[in-house]
Amino acid sequence: MASHPLDTGLTPNRAAALVAGTCGLAAALLVLWIAGSLVAAIGFLAASIILGGGVIAWRMLARPAPDPERLIDWSLARAVAEASRDAVAVTDRAGRLVCANDRYEALFGGFPTPPSLPLDSGTAELGAAGRAAWRDGTGAVARLAIGTNRLTAEVVRAGEEGDMLVWRFPTLAEYDAVETVTGSMATTMGDRLGSAGIMMALIAPDGRVLAANRVLSARALGRSDDHLDGRDFARFLITDDRGLVRFEREGLEGNPLRLIQVPFVDADDAPVLIALLDEEREVAPALGAGAGALLRHLVGLMPLGVALVDRDGRFVQMNDAFVRAAGASSGTPPLYPGDLVVREDKAAVADAIRRFASGASHSADMAIRLKTNPEEPVALTIAGARGLGDAAVLLSLKDNSEESRLKREVAQATKMQAVGQLAGGVAHDFNNILTAIIGHCDLMLMRHSPGDSDYDDIQQIRTNSNRAAGLTRQLLAFSRQQTLRPQILQLPDVVSEVSNLLKRLLGETVKLDVTHGRNLGPVRADPGQLEQVVVNLAVNARDAMLGGSARGGGTLTIQTRSVSAAEVRRMGTDIMPPADYTALIVTDTGTGIPAEVLPKIFEPFFTTKEVGKGTGLGLSTVYGIVKQSGGYIFADSRPNEGATFSIYLPVHAAAAAARTKAPKTLKPAETWGSGTVLLVEDEDMVRTVAERALARQGYSVLTAENGEAALELLSTSGRPDLLISDVVMPAMDGPTMVRKVRAQYPDLPILFMSGYAEEQLRKSIDLDNVSFLPKPFSVQQLAEATRDALSGR
Known part of the structure; x- marks a missing residue:
């Protein structure tokens, strides 16, 4: 076996020079021996040296570029991760942790590898999100818990070869404020609150102190050099027979305290912010201008909408979150809470504020309807406040518009799933009936020949039964339970197959314009079902144009084009994962779809046509076929500008199946x-x-x-x-x-x-x-x- 030049310690260029010199010397000696000419031999030797030098020069100039092996600068990746306030980690295809920032280490107590994190809840969901990211490109978990922290998780497949997962763990917005307040307790802010007579503590759900300012620690422990963190808060307090609260260390002769529970985070397992104030004014200094500024700053930190109301029912202060949640104008804020609600709720809100301003010590929740959105009731929390200057009542309002939207979407998805299951069950039972009808028709046709008096009637029954079978296929398509026969195909071929049919369906007054893009990737779908998709969309477009145009016509455009994964990322949609798609876009020049109708167009049996002129299954069938084929469909419309339906089918990347001969038709x-x-x-x-x-x-x-x-x-x-x-x-x-x-x-x-x-x-x-x-x-x-x-x- 020949050895590599490195085996002898020679570089490739030196080895080439040695070989060239040896060959040249051998050639010169051979010429000298044969021709007997010393001059010719020297010439051969010189030519060999020149040739060897040229080879070496050529090798040095034409040195191949280094293998473009993908190198990742993990120091740069870590620096980028450190720029995020969230915990960030990167894992590779083998499930190894390759990068994480300091926030990740602090949150999880080291560098565990996701999804195997020391979570109190959500470990299974996190694993499922990781698998979804490998499969679809993205994954997410709505809520995770670790200690007192509440997180979400976002997992994204990344890397040029898609062989990395980026795990990001944002803290829920309200828990960001928890951390802010926790860090502020031991700083100058906590001391300034204490100098104003306000003792503050953040209490965990189990009753232990997460953080407290120094004034509270000194009053509860009797020493300023100790702290309350990690201790049971309740054991430092006692109550007398009148229900007054005092510090246990000070005994029943100590100053009574007023406890104010601030609705800090809207969750059952969230920390609670407690403010303690001395009831006797001579013990604790009154709130002055400086304390009022601190109070406004504290209220402004609250992630929930918080407002203070005086004894007359007028607003003293409201934070930005309250303004947003109430839909109020920041330029001209309302004077009274009743100005924010509908007329029917004004009296109830006023009575509740009057009751708490008169001394009610507990808190209560009530459902109200805001003027800005009277259809969505929101929760208003009311609590009495003492020792906060002019403020007598504390109001808390949560902006739950996003939560309401998600609830509506979940309800809609649940309804669609239930209707789909019902449609699939009805179609299954109906198919049994149609099987019997069609079978008996076939058996009777075997005993009759064309021309018999009963032949045409039997044939008509069979034809109508087949039409009914087509209706059941639409129901199954909507419920995504139909039987598909997928093939590897090109979308232009599908459009070409139905072009002649479309021209007859559209009529003379509707123009058909078909354009195809280049470099279209193949898709895997049932060609017959895709043809039904094109026909259904074309018929709906025709009805929209003929029904809404004064000239009774328009243009139907069918376009196919390729969509790259980079283009999908630029689209910024959370529904469609980044991948290569082939798009089918159907556009008409009709009157468009009203904004209030657009979210309902894919619902079964929903139609805007007159009674008896539509089943409401056309678009729901299209939706079911596209989703069962692994694709996505979007509808876009503007008034008087027509409608556009965009269908994205994933490019089939597997090797094309070997062509097989079509089975012969059997007699x-x-x-x-x-x-x-x-x-x-x-x-x-x-x-x-x-x-x-x-x-x-x-x-x-x-x-x-x-x-x-x-x-x-x-x-x-x-x-x-x-x-x-x-x-x-x-x-x-x-x-x-x-x-x-x-x-x-x-x-x-x-x-x-x-x-x-x-x-x-x-x-x-x-x-x-x-x-x-x-x-x-x-x-x-x-x-x-x-x-x-x-x-x-």
Whole structure:
């Protein structure tokens, strides 16, 4: 084996020079020996030296660029992470922690590797968010708990090769204020509050002190060099028979205290801010201008909307959060709390403020409706205040507009899910009925020939049954439970297939404009379902243009284009993860969709057409097909500017499947067969028509109405050639029965039939080598599926 130049300690250039010199000397000696000419030999030697020098020079000039191995400057990454106030960490594909900032170390007590963090709650959700980030590009957790901290988590897949996860842990806004107040207790701010006679403490949910200013520690402990942190706050206080509170160290002769609980954070497990004031004015100095400024500063720190009201019911102070939550104008703030609420709530608010201003010591919550948003009730917390100068009542108002929006979205999603499940169940039951109708029509058509008096009537029944089957497919498409036959395809090919149909549907007054982009990536979807998407969108656009245009026409534009992952990031959408997509954009020049209607257009049975002119399933079907295909759809519209529907389907990156020859069309005679078929179906009408259809094809048919009956029949009849079974049956379902049968006959062919989607069923059926026949089916389709299952196709 040849050794590398490094084996001898020579550099590549020196090795090349040595080889060139040796070869030149050998050539010169050979010329001298053959030609006997010293001059020629010297010439050969010189030429060899020159040639070797040229080779060395060429190697040095053409030295290949260093391997562009991706190098990461982790010192720079850490410096960037340190610029964030949040805890930030980076992990690699192997799950190792490669970078984290100081805030991360302080929060988690070191450098544990996410998602295995010392959390009090949310560990499972954090792991799920990490897996979602590897899969979709992003993941998030709404709430995590560690000690007294409440966090959210945002996980993003990053890196040129997508092999890193960036974990960011922002503290919830209200808990940021908790940290701010905690840090301020031991600083000059805490001392200035103490000099004004205000003793402050931040109490954890378990009653232990998180932070306290020095005045409170000195009064409670009797020493100024000690602190209360970590101690049980209640053990330093006592109450007398009149309910007055005093320090335990000072005894019953000590000055009574007024405890004010500030509604600091709106959460059951949040810390509580307590202010203690001496009841006797001669003991504690009255609040002066300096203390009032401190009080305003403290109120301004509150993350919740906080306001102070005097005994006459007028506002003394309100912080910015209160102004935002109440929807008040910062330029001209209201004088009274009643100015913020609707007329029906004014009296209740005024009575509550009057009651607490007169001495009520507890706090209370009441639901009010603000003038700025009368449809959304908000919670107003009212508490009495003493020793705060002119202030007699403390009000707290939380801005829950975002929470209300999320609640509406969750309610809408829950409603859509329930309707989808209902639609899928209705479609499944309806498919059983249609299977029986279509099957009986096929059997009757076998006994009649064209021209018979009954032939046309039977054919009409069958046609209408097929139309009803199309309606059930729309219901299943909406509920994402239809059976798809996905293929690798190009969107321009799908649009071309339906272009002629679209021209006939749109009519003469609507112009069709089709444009295709370049470098479109392939997508994986059912071509027939995508054609239905294009047709449904085109028909809706046509109705919008013909119904709202004075000239009764317009232009329908269908465009395809490629969308890169970088473009998706620039879009800034939280719904669609960054990836490469192929987009299908359908635009019309109609009157547009009203803003109040736009959020409802994908709901089932929602339509703006007249009664009897629309089912309300067109766009919901489009939505179901797109989502079941793994894509995303967005609708955008402005008044009198038409509407635009943008569909994004992910580019299929897997290697293209090998082309297979299309199966030849079989003649009806080729569906005849022989053998024993066990048919298991709980619906009598479906079982009857399937039994008759299989018997006419030459099979010997055994029937059972459920799984238990099928197992009993097998114990006496022996092994059949094929088992045909419904999937969903009472008592024992099809897959459970098949597992028991396969234990006895491992190689028995299985043909499942169901009105539910094959994709949904295969996720719950862990069986190999099973075929599937969707309902409703015709006699011919049942015969072909039986023949294919028996032949092992």
